[in-house]
Amino acid sequence: MPRSGPLGCAAGVSFVGLAALIGYLRTGAQGGKSDAPKELGSVEVQQLIAQTPADKAGAASYADRCAVCHGDHMEGIAPAFPMLVGVGNRLTKAQIVDIIQNGKNQMPGAPDLQGADLDALLRFLRVGEQPAAATEADQPDRFTFTGYRKFLDPDGYPAIAPPWGTLNAIDLKTGKYLWKIPFGEYPELAAKGMKNTGTENYGGPVVTAGGVLFIGATIYDRKFRAFDTRDGKLLWETELPYSGVATPATYSVDGRQYVVIGSSEARDPKAKQGGAYVAFALPK
Numbered sequence: 221m222p223r224s225g226p227l228g229c230a231a232g233v234s235f236v237g238l239a240a241l242i243g244y245l246r247t248g249a250q251g252g253k254s255d256a257p258k259e260l261g262s263v264e265v266q267q268l269i270a271q272t273p274a275d276k277a278g279a280a281s282y283a284d285r286c287a288v289c290h291g292d293h294m295e296g297i298a299p300a301f302p303m304l305v306g307v308g309n310r311l312t313k314a315q316i317v318d319i320i321q322n323g324k325n326q327m328p329g330a331p332d333l334q335g336a337d338l339d340a341l342l343r344f345l346r347v348g349e350q351p352a353a354a355t356e357a358d359q360p361d362r363f364t365f366t367g368y369r370k371f372l373d374p375d376g377y378p379a380i381a382p383p384w385g386t387l388n389a390i391d392l393k394t395g396k397y398l399w400k401i402p403f404g405e406y407p408e409l410a411a412k413g414m415k416n417t418g419t420e421n422y423g424g425p426v427v428t429a430g431g432v433l434f435i436g437a438t439i440y441d442r443k444f445r446a447f448d449t450r451d452g453k454l455l456w457e458t459e460l461p462y463s464g465v466a467t468p469a470t471y472s473v474d475g476r477q478y479v480v481i482g483s484s485e486a487r488d489p490k491a492k493q494g495g496a497y498v499a500f501a502l503p504k
């Protein structure tokens with residue numbers, strides 16, 4: 221008997237024989253092929269190991285603690301939650317254990333996942349189980365998904381020519397652009413004269429009856445701006461305590477009009493974290 225472990229209880233049946241038997245039962249259950257049992261390759265054997273009872277525990281803890289974000293079948297939920305299929309081929313076991321126990325950005329850590337529970341989960345995720353040869357055999361495609369990574373230059377800026385973010389006005393009757401301007405700055409680049417590069421931005425605008433468009437959204441300069449909807453001219457800007465990653469709302473109290481925006485630094489994990497609602501009164 222070449223292996224012990226999860227299948228150690230199968231005394232008297234050779235591993236390959238048992239694997240073939242299970243494989244046969246499984247294809248039978250799917251009502252499909254009626255192939256006679258055959259000897260399994262190492263990849264299939266690895267897969268069988270990954271389906272043994274120890275991994276029922278792994279599957280259960282995945283369903284319980286990971287599926288809500290990474291999907292029932294490890295497929296991920298775009299764009300925020302990476303797929304975990306094949307994660308063992310892109311990260312080392314140590315990296316994965318670190319992420320699971322300590323979390324990463326929006327992912328909370330699970331420091332209590334240790335010992336046998338952690339091992340079962342890692343087996344379920346197929347981490348550290350596949351020998352290099354099997355990994356290659358298992359992945360006939362030359363391309364693998366490595367998560368939602370940004371294509372950045374060595375300094376951490378987008379690896380394409382600016383603008384790196386724009387604000388666009390489209391005439392909905394014709395579908396044509398009325399205007400398009402770079403939107404957002406990196407304060408450290410602006411200080412060196414590289415202004416108006418445009419940046420990542422998250423949040424919509426609100427437009428007043430008078431044709432003034434208010435928008436936050438730019439995550440690095442934390443600005444809140446007002447533009448003329450007719451030509452995209454900047455009318456006013458101010459700095460928020462955090463970036464205005466929300467769509468503003470406008471309301472009036474006793475005849476005075478206000479604009480309010482929620483701000484938070486959740487989109488830029490390197491910045492000081494926090495959040496605040498900031499309201500502005502419009503001139504009378």
Ligand code: HEC
Nearest residue numbers: 285286289300301302307316319320324325326327366367
């Ligand atoms: C609340 C949502 C949430 C839960 C629950 C969660 N994750 Fe994550 N996970 C994330 C997010 C978001 C990322 C991306 C982090 C980043 O790179 O900014 C991530 C990243 C990962 C990565 C790195 C993937 C890669 O390709 O870089 C692994 C591995 C991972 N999670 C495993 C797990 C496991 C195992 C569990 C269950 C114990 C789990 N996660 C639970 C949200 C979650």
